[in-house]
Amino acid sequence: MLLYRSILLCLLPIFLYSCTDKDFAGMLRATSPDADIRFGDSMDRLPPSGIRTVLDSDSEEYSLYLCSDIHLETSTEIIDAVVGAFLSDSSRPLAFLCLGDLVSDKEKYFLLNEHIEPVRDRFYTTAGNHDLFKGAWDSFLEHYGPSVYCVEVHTPSGASDLMIFLDSAGATLGSRQMEWLEYQVFATIVAKSQFRHITVLTHTCVLAQDVVTGIAGSFAQEESYHLARLFSEYKVEQVLAGHLHHREDFVFKGVRYVVHESLDTSGNESGYAVWHFGPSSADVEFVENQNNH
Amino acid sequence: MAGTVREPSSVSALAVVGTDSVSDFYGGFDIYGYMPVSNWLSASAAAQLLSTGTYSLSALCSPGLSVGGGRIFLDATVLYRALTESAVSELGFALLAGYERQYFSLRVGVCSKTVYDTGNVRDSFREPFDFLYKLAFKIRPSESRWNLGASLANYTPYEFERTWLPMFFIFGNIDLTGRLSVLCEASLKPAGMMNMQTTFGGFSFRTGICFNF
Numbered sequence: 130m131l132l133y134r135s136i137l138l139c140l141l142p143i144f145l146y147s148c149t150d151k152d153f154a155g156m157l158r159a160t161s162p163d164a165d166i167r168f169g170d171s172m173d174r175l176p177p178s179g180i181r182t183v184l185d186s187d188s189e190e191y192s193l194y195l196c197s198d199i200h201l202e203t204s205t206e207i208i209d210a211v212v213g214a215f216l217s218d219s220s221r222p223l224a225f226l227c228l229g230d231l232v233s234d235k236e237k238y239f240l241l242n243e244h245i246e247p248v249r250d251r252f253y254t255t256a257g258n259h260d261l262f263k264g265a266w267d268s269f270l271e272h273y274g275p276s277v278y279c280v281e282v283h284t285p286s287g288a289s290d291l292m293i294f295l296d297s298a299g300a301t302l303g304s305r306q307m308e309w310l311e312y313q314v315f316a317t318i319v320a321k322s323q324f325r326h327i328t329v330l331t332h333t334c335v336l337a338q339d340v341v342t343g344i345a346g347s348f349a350q351e352e353s354y355h356l357a358r359l360f361s362e363y364k365v366e367q368v369l370a371g372h373l374h375h376r377e378d379f380v381f382k383g384v385r386y387v388v389h390e391s392l393d394t395s396g397n398e399s400g401y402a403v404w405h406f407g408p409s410s411a412d413v414e415f416v417e418n419q420n421n422h
Numbered sequence: 423m424a425g426t427v428r429e430p431s432s433v434s435a436l437a438v439v440g441t442d443s444v445s446d447f448y449g450g451f452d453i454y455g456y457m458p459v460s461n462w463l464s465a466s467a468a469a470q471l472l473s474t475g476t477y478s479l480s481a482l483c484s485p486g487l488s489v490g491g492g493r494i495f496l497d498a499t500v501l502y503r504a505l506t507e508s509a510v511s512e513l514g515f516a517l518l519a520g521y522e523r524q525y526f527s528l529r530v531g532v533c534s535k536t537v538y539d540t541g542n543v544r545d546s547f548r549e550p551f552d553f554l555y556k557l558a559f560k561i562r563p564s565e566s567r568w569n570l571g572a573s574l575a576n577y578t579p580y581e582f583e584r585t586w587l588p589m590f591f592i593f594g595n596i597d598l599t600g601r602l603s604v605l606c607e608a609s610l611k612p613a614g615m616m617n618m619q620t621t622f623g624g625f626s627f628r629t630g631i632c633f634n635f
Contacts, residue, residue: 155618163621258617299621301443301613333617336537340584341552346617347584349624351476352443354508354537361509361539381547382509382539 152262161266164303167296171275179313181278184223189284189408192220196401197228197371198391201237205244207392207418211401212248228371229257229332235265238272253280256298257332277306290326290406297333300346315363326411327365334370336386338377345372360384366411431457431635434605440626448474462486468579475506478580492523511538514582516554524563529556533582553585568596586616603632
């Protein structure tokens with residue numbers, strides 16, 4: 130592994146050069162609006178509470194399908210398989226979630242939309258860094274709406290769960306989103322309610338153990354640790370991220386951090402996850418792509 | 423601001439101001455001591471206190487050899503950093519190999535870090551392996567009375583940042599009396615650099631004096 134990583138570092142310029150979908154101008158200056166502007170764009174499309182929708186579960190237990198880093202180019206086989214699994218799941222999953230990096234190029238949003246059409250009314254995503262490349266933010270916003278929002282799930286007994294989608298596509302929340310998270314979401318919504326489960330969903334990992342293997346930006350450490358304290362203080366149960374194209378699962382300060390593998394096949398592991406929420410616990414089942422080696 | 427074995431023992435004290443993705447403004451100071459132990463070995467230690475409640479301590483041991491017009495060396499560093507506002511602390515170890523000439527230096531190596539919950543040190547996770555790097559240029563030879571330079575690095579004596587988060591520095595020094603010199607350094611930490619959506623992440627400015635024994 131040491132040798133692999135050393136080779137990766139040495140070959141970085143070649144990898145970057147060979148990645149045609151990358152936005153090299155973005156290495157020096159972002160080609161989509163920064164986090165504060167994106168946050169404003171998202172809030173313009175939400176009610177003042179920041180709660181985008183309330184999903185009603187007909188049972189105390191429910192499941193959610195989750196994938197990350199689809200990077201859709203031309204092959205739709207994998208996304209079709211996941212959508213098919215969602216539709217044929219007898220447990221009738223409540224929503225289809227994504228953690229960003231939907232496509233390799235903004236023109237592909239139309240292709241993705243065709244293939245997620247059966248689940249489109251239950252599709253919730255945040256933006257990944259690839260969703261900002263080459264000025265793609267406006268297209269993302271047009272197709273999928275806000276990248277920062279909350280979704281509540283209500284159960285027949287009156288219990289509620291909260292999902293908080295955060296926009297970390299630029300490897301920072303920015304000051305406005307951070308303020309919203311601290312004062313609107315945590316100090317107002319969370320502090321005044323009794324949620325069974327609080328889940329944060331974002332693209333760039335807040336914490337990860339292996340931040341080297343993929344060529345992927347990270348939060349600055351001070352921002353990571355600040356968020357880790359907030360998540361712990363407000364009893365967030367799990368923080369779900371993608372971006373690194375490999376899987377991690379660990380607990381720190383009472384919060385479970387799960388990094389999901391990519392849905393595309395660029396990583397050593399690829400697949401999707403089915404999250405099961407019940408009255409007292411939430412757990413995950415990872416499903417590998419059938420064409421994994 | 424690490425020295426070479428040719429340099430005398432020194433102590434530097436600097437004031438720090440800055441902003442980052444969590445704090446609109448912070449201040450603080452740091453102190454840095456350097457001592458040549460022998461012709462082939464030097465040691466240094468650094469401490470930093472910031473108003474954000476971030477406290478760093480590091481120690482570095484650097485054996486080296488002169489080769490041609492330059493010097494090859496190893497930097498072995500241990501770093502402890504406590505971020506009290508976040509109730510997190512880090513213990514990191516780094517080993518870098520370097521090459522230094524009059525106008526430039528290059529350091530490349532690896533580090534390993536454990537992150538602790540300061541309220542419960544049994545609660546921790548590891549970032550077992552990261553790369554560290556530093557490439558620095560000066561416009562004049564190292565022994566000049568004054569100098570200006572620039573560097574690219576993902577670490578300082580006070581933090582080991584992640585591999586894909588480089589920081590940019592410009593620095594300068596001017597010798598006032600032969601024993602006393604003034605130092606300054608400005609640094610820029612971008613956000614999202616390897617996400618290819620680079621925006622401003624943080625800035626800091628340090629200035630102070632260095633006393634040569």
